[in-house]
Amino acid sequence: MAEILKGAPVTEALTKRSIEEVEELKAKGIDPCLAILRVGERPDDIAYEKGAVKKAEAVGVTVRKVILPGDVSQEDFDKTLTGLNEDKTVHGILMFRPLPKQLDNEKARQMLDPAKDIDGMTDGSLAGVFTNTETGFPPCTAQAAMEILKFYNIPIKGAKACVIGRSLVIGRPVAMMLMHENATVVNCHTRTVDPASIARNADILICAAGKLRSVGPEFTNPNQVIIDVGINWDEEAGKIAGDCDFANVEPVVKAITPVPGGVGGVTSTILVSHVIKAAQREH
């Protein structure tokens, strides 16, 4: 039976720290502010927004919602984003993507000021992750995986880590972040031949393929710690589930994050902590 690495205690610890940091900032007269830039009324965006607003308010971060009509012109969108970039009272910007198709997604991504890019989408943030410097912010999900490892005192330095998946929101950045902490990392992907034979050598396995039940016991070893980043809909069970075949993997590894209740809940807490960090960096 594996240790179950729940996200809730991690969120709780991070939230506590965030509350203290916001108090320190407010004592200096700084009011950390998250701007949410949403175009249209997509249910996914609104659901994520609600969670982020709740987390922000819980730690004392001000939220400013900027909601543009779904058919906004490029010119008006650009003006709004530039305004938020230049507004010194705004410390972090959560920009929902993909944007509606009349808008240039790539242009918007590049326009966003890396200093306010709290979800690690700009080239500035990604270069920061690659070079291990404090430019922008890492993608929240990648940092959430790292925070869980740290909270539960999983040794990273000198460990062998395997990351399955190479997306820019989780796979590639978390591989880099693990290496910066002195793990030796192999990054598997869809073209990897026999990933199970590689994964089963790992002390730390990050599952970020986004594919239901793609990681079975043949990927594991009894000393392995698994961080399951997958959030998939399990049609059969009628509920969400991770990338791991949890029922068969959990009994044979050392520790594993559940889905739901693992990485997912930590992510929006990280987002809010980035707003605070952005405010700290500026002052």
Added chain:
Amino acid sequence: MAEILKGAPVTEALTKRSIEEVEELKAKGIDPCLAILRVGERPDDIAYEKGAVKKAEAVGVTVRKVILPGDVSQEDFDKTLTGLNEDKTVHGILMFRPLPKQLDNEKARQMLDPAKDIDGMTDGSLAGVFTNTETGFPPCTAQAAMEILKFYNIPIKGAKACVIGRSLVIGRPVAMMLMHENATVVNCHTRTVDPASIARNADILICAAGKLRSVGPEFTNPNQVIIDVGINWDEEAGKIAGDCDFANVEPVVKAITPVPGGVGGVTSTILVSHVIKAAQREH
């Protein structure tokens, strides 16, 4: 006995292509131009400069040398670099570093226009390597290693690759470039426990630790292809040598690059090809 993967035929093929591309550009009235920005008279810089100038002239790329006194002020340096960034007749800028200590190295790196950053030192270029987009250019040595693999038809897709060394000029970027070509890559470094046991599983081994004779036969297997990026001074032998213990490694692997005569010579050819690419992108 391993196949010896010499750099000269790779350089020759790349040079031939560069000559054709320069002719095409000139037919359109575009004169690809490399600006060399050097501060002071460091022998290392001058030696590299001579090689680059020769390569550039051999393919018809114009060279403009901008040499500043060793005690140049930050203001004058900034003005010069900004001038080169803005000069539309300059396509690529080779900026020698480290700069003398009165100048801000980091500021200079960030000031350089990524579009003219032919040696992959800016955050723009490094983000391009990380995200696999055509922003800036990859570091020349990393691309030289890739070009050698491609020239000799070494299969990369689906291969297991091991990179030893995680510097920003070679280790990290070449690991990314191999992954973008669908290899499965593990990046070893000074904190890796038992790197030999990891390296010996690799089909492709990139030696980029910069440590004389740090890679012996225990890192290899008979089907392995080694790209030795190390350039070290072998005191005992009185000549330069790679990271591999060549005498003992060469007999037991499938293929290996020599040092000298391997990656080194390809690097400046790549530099010049980046000037041409910069000119092509712009037009």
